[in-house]
Amino acid sequence: MRFGALVLASVATIAAAAPTNNVFNNVYDYNSNLEEFYCKVSSYIEQFAGDVASATCDMSNVALPAAASVLPSPTGTLKYVAIGRGTQNYTCADSTEDTVPVQIGAVANLYDASCIAANFSDLLDLLTEIVIDFALPNSSVQTPLAPANIDLLGHHYFSNSTTPTFNLNTTPEKQYGIAMASKKDAIDAPYGSIVGQNNEGYGATTWLYLTTIAGTVGDYKEVYRVNTAGGNAPTNCSGQASTIEIQYSAQYYFYV
Known part of the structure; x- marks a missing residue:
């Protein structure tokens, strides 16, 4: 490439x-x-x-962050690195402190940071921290991600309550497949991770190791979510709405 x-x-x-x-x-x-x-x-x-x-x-020299070494090692070949920008979504049965938010999925735009990862890993990490403070992008437009002007690669959402999906078919010309996945392992984000917008929030969401399942279109085998910023819910539902959207950014590594 x-x-x-x-x-x-x-x-x-x-x-x-x-x-x-x-x-x-x-x-x-x-x-x-x-x-x-x-x-x-x-x-x-x-x-x-x-x-x-x-x-x-x-991409042959691009590696996962060192802190991800406690997750299972990838068995495939790295295809894409993307920056995800969106929301982690939760629900509250009521608004009391005795109730804990329950995660109901996530929605994010995925932007192709493969070339940045291959050439400027320090820029990649810094950019992932910066973009959480920019306006939440609209999922229906193809606008590049500020401030790096990198193009939309796909969309992340949940096909059902347990199936994270990464749809990389964005236009008739850009048909890169669909990775439907299952969570296999997770670790807490490292100490010092960005806790939310303007570094205010409830913490960085977990790092994940996912493997693909039936329904995947293309040769995708594994997906990692790492270098997260924001995304965690409050510890309880006191004063919260029935649905909570917490903004986040993260890096996603796609292996085939």
Whole structure:
């Protein structure tokens, strides 16, 4: 897969769009994470400016985060890395402190971060932390994910109460398959993970190891959810609505 000018042009666009004074800082909620992101982008533009043609999206050297080593190791070959941005969804039978929220699934857009993962792993991790503070994307549009301008890869939802589904068929031209999965293992997000929007919330949702089940379209074998930010529900339902949507971001690794 060729890295080439496309991704470089995307990161050049976001670097050029970086706010440069205190007025813009206030308008765009410019913060230290964004500043670090734009600085890294600028340095990579300089690094690759004269050698774009030689850069590739070679996934063979992309690895799961070290903290995921306690999960089962992948048996397949890495196909895609995506950034997920959406909500983890819960329900409350009543609004008392004696009732615990029950998870009823998740809904998220998935954005293709494969080339970023292959070339700029530090940008990938930083971007996953940043996007939770941007507006929740609309699932019905093809708009790239800000601030990195990476394209929509697919949608994540639950086909039923127990079946997480990753539909990567987004347009007639982009038919990349559907991974229907079953959770096989989970670990708590590491200490220091982003707990929610503006780093306020109930904690980062768990890291997951999923294997595909009947109904999958394509050769997908395993899906990992790692480097989560936000997504956890409150510890009880006191004062909560019957349905709770908690915003989150995460990285998804798809193996075939």
